[in-house]
Amino acid sequence: MPKAGETHVEIGGHLVRLSNLDKPLYPDGFTKGEVIHYYTSIAPAMLPHLTDRPATFVRFPDGVGHESFFTKNAPRGTPDWVRTENLPAPGSQKNRATIDYVVLDDVASLVWAANLAALEIHVPQWCAVGDGSAAPPDLIVVDLDPGPPANIVECCQVALMVRELLGPTAVAKTSGSKGMQVYGRWDGGDSRAEMKRIAQELEAEHPALVVSRMTKVLREGKVLVDWSQNHTAKTTIAPYSLRGREHPTVSTPITWDEVESCRDQKDLVFRAEDVLERAAAHGDLFAPLLHD
DSSP: OOOTTEEEEEETTEEEEEEOTTOBOSTTOOBHHHHHHHHHHHHHHHGGGTTTOEEEEEEOTTOBTBOOEEEOSOOTTOOTTSOEEEEEOTTOTTOOSEEEEEEOOSHHHHHHHHHTTEEEEEEOSSOBOSSSOBOOOOEEEEEEEEOTTOOHHHHHHHHHHHHHHHOTTOEEEEOSSSOEEEEEEOOSSOHHHHHHHHHHHHHHHOTTTEEOSOOGGGTTTSEEEEGGGGSTTOOEEOTTOBOSSSSOBBOOEEOHHHHHHOOSGGGGOOBHHHHHHHHHHHOOTTGGGSOO
């Protein structure tokens, strides 16, 4: 029987426990129930980009503005129907040889994670094979991080340059915070080294706008092309993921027309309800990344 304040729902043949649905998780009053509704509704577009990719959560058990923490290892009490993959953990800050990652392959698992107040979902550019190993990266990501007073307007200028280098499968999304990312398909080789080469090339050609080094003193008014996000130990915010900010903003796929027409940082800020409307109108703008 459910405890007080709990309810159980059946999703895809799995019984999912939900709790504290009226609890605000954002300062503007956006509740856990609304978070779960968002992830349930966006699942058809989001799940193909999570399938087989080990997930890292950022959990906000008491809501945004309170303590948050990253979760890589499957938390205690994870239902046996939630897929986990035991994989090597290079660079683990806790000196673990392996981690039992959660893989969000279905709606029930996504809702289960949302009920843990896992507002943010981050994934790598590679997939789990299913035998305790990882496939080579199949995506390359260009993470564009503006150094104030630069903002997403300058990021869009750089994104258009990156698009020319990544080719016809290149797609863009906001970070849901202050920057954005451009992705492309990757068929082999060292994606990190390739992205470093691209970043340095852009910096040499556009030194007033682009920087490829993390040093903060170099970043004022420029866009950092963060090539390090292609390291196999790194993750990037997943498309359609909420962010733990003041409002329920989302890492939102955008069109290249929107990138070209961006003139103000407010032009590319999307809340959960906006993203559901966009998905209904445009479908999955990240679909070009999916392999047949």
